[in-house]
Amino acid sequence: MAAEKAGRKANMAIVIPKNELNEFSLPRVCVATGQQGAVTFQKTEFQYVPRWIVIFAFAPLLYLIFYFALRKTASGSLPFTDEAWANVKAARRNVALAAMGLVAGIFLSLFSVSIIKDAGFVLLLVAFIGGLVAIGVFSRRLQKAYPRVTLIDDRDVHLVFPSSQAEDLVRAHLSSGTRPVA
Numbered sequence: 001m002a003a004e005k006a007g008r009k010a011n012m013a014i015v016i017p018k019n020e021l022n023e024f025s026l027p028r029v030c031v032a033t034g035q036q037g038a039v040t041f042q043k044t045e046f047q048y049v050p051r052w053i054v055i056f057a058f059a060p061l062l063y064l065i066f067y068f069a070l071r072k073t074a075s076g077s078l079p080f081t082d083e084a085w086a087n088v089k090a091a092r093r094n095v096a097l098a099a100m101g102l103v104a105g106i107f108l109s110l111f112s113v114s115i116i117k118d119a120g121f122v123l124l125l126v127a128f129i130g131g132l133v134a135i136g137v138f139s140r141r142l143q144k145a146y147p148r149v150t151l152i153d154d155r156d157v158h159l160v161f162p163s164s165q166a167e168d169l170v171r172a173h174l175s176s177g178t179r180p181v182a
Contacts (some may be wrong), residue, residue: 011114013150013158021076021157027173028066030149032084033042034165041077042085046159048072049153091142098138102131 008099012044020026023041049071056063082090105127112123144162151158 013160014167014174015156015158016170016174017156018074018076018111020174021074021078023077023079023115026077026079027169028079029166029169030163031078031082031159031161031166031170032087032145032163033081034163034169035081036169037166039079040085042080043075044078044089044147045073045075046147046149046157047074048149074149074152075158076157080145087145088142091138091145094138094143095135098134100173101134102127105131134153 016026021044026041027036027041029036053063053066053070056066076094086148106124109127113121116123145160147161149157149159161170
């Protein structure tokens with residue numbers, strides 16, 4: 001396990017041209033598990049926003065301006081096994097439910113402040129921290145099931161796959177001359 005983690009840190013992102021995110025240009029290997037053969041290509045969308053814009057989180061208007069001005073997107077198809085794709089959908093659903101639970105918990109806590117004066121702040125704090133922990137846990141599960149984008153530029157998408165075996169196979173496929181050189 002430790003050797004795999006050390007190997008994962010050494011892996012660099014795979015650079016895939018935007019127009020090659022399809023079943024004709026990529027090998028039939030699941031990007032989440034590394035299994036070959038019985039995969040289906042699923043429609044995927046990626047977006048990249050520079051991490052430094054988080055400093056504007058306390059100025060929401062500036063944050064939104066920078067977010068929409070600097071956001072880059074790419075879409076295509078990536079190979080997944082049926083089980084891996086089900087895990088991706090479940091992880092996405094759980095993140096959305098955790099976010100809605102956070103909002104509902106905060107509103108419920110604010111409502112309870114009017115009823116129970118002493119416990120309102122404690123309930124708000126518990127709902128906020130519990131919601132953030134749930135979002136963090138489910139986001140981490142999503143990272144283990146879905147490729148992570150590290151950069152999107154005008155031509156290429158830089159991805160890190162959950163499976164190091166899939167990274168190696170795709171990298172070998174892309175560098176074997178099976179795609180046209182630009």
